[in-house]
Amino acid sequence: MSTHAKRERLLLADLLETEGPDAPTLCEGWNTRDLAAHVVVRERRPDAAGGILIKQLAPRLERVMTEFTEKPYEELIQLIRTGPPRFSPFSLKQIDEASNAIEFYVHTEDVRRAQPDWTPRELDSVFQDALWSRLERGARLMGRGAPTGLVLRRPNGQTAVAHRGTPVVTVTGEPSELVMFVHGRQNAADVELEGDKDAIAKLHEAKQLGI
Numbered sequence: 001m002s003t004h005a006k007r008e009r010l011l012l013a014d015l016l017e018t019e020g021p022d023a024p025t026l027c028e029g030w031n032t033r034d035l036a037a038h039v040v041v042r043e044r045r046p047d048a049a050g051g052i053l054i055k056q057l058a059p060r061l062e063r064v065m066t067e068f069t070e071k072p073y074e075e076l077i078q079l080i081r082t083g084p085p086r087f088s089p090f091s092l093k094q095i096d097e098a099s100n101a102i103e104f105y106v107h108t109e110d111v112r113r114a115q116p117d118w119t120p121r122e123l124d125s126v127f128q129d130a131l132w133s134r135l136e137r138g139a140r141l142m143g144r145g146a147p148t149g150l151v152l153r154r155p156n157g158q159t160a161v162a163h164r165g166t167p168v169v170t171v172t173g174e175p176s177e178l179v180m181f182v183h184g185r186q187n188a189a190d191v192e193l194e195g196d197k198d199a200i201a202k203l204h205e206a207k208q209l210g211i
Contacts, residue, residue: 004130005096008104012039013081015111021073026110026185035107036076037068042103043084102134105176106183113188120190123176132175135182136160142182145208148199152178169195169203184210 021033030038045064068076084090090099112118123131132154135142143150143162150163153172162182171181173191181189186204193200 004127005100005104008101008108009080009083012104012108012111013077015108016080017074017077019111019115023111024114026114026188032111033069033073033076034065035110036073036080037065037071039104039107040076040079041065041068043088043090044079046088098134101130102179102183105131106179106185109180109185109188113185123174128175131179132158135175135179139182142210145206147202147206147208148195150203152182154178167196167199169193169199171203182209 016032016036019032021031021036023032025032025035027035027038041061041064045068047060047064084096089095109121112121135152139152139160139162143152146163146165148163149165149168150161151168151170152160152162153170154175155172159170171178171191171193173181173189177189177191181191184207186206186209193203
């Protein structure tokens, strides 16, 4: 596993262990046990994980998720720590980094930012650049459901168009915060929004951001 994905994986596992199985998360309707089960199912049950994107497979995903949430919490955390099985595409270094660096970063923040005493986490510039690189490539996918035009901007001026349309809202922040925003965590992201007030309000309440 590559550095960023491995680091975020272990941070997530440690945090889930510290908070216990019943702590809140930013994922609506999920506590930490639910989130841990999701991470494990995504990596270890591709036959069910497709339900995340394909509606026809959603009932199977729900059944498998129920099965995994009933497992001992400590077992779920250990499965996250040890990583995907050898036959999983996620066991390949390139796929792990491309798919899991952001996945585990967002879910770590889902747990951290749902706690009342959370504090901002300082990320190194190398990781911020890696997040931006992935954000640039995936911006159109993540922003396809935006109700307005959407432009993402780093403090250094780099921009990425996430959705074409008018009126346009420009969201400025560090790549890590922009990642949270386009993954549907708008109200938990430390960003500045510029544009029409009504458009900004619609964007803040949009449920269609992310996958």
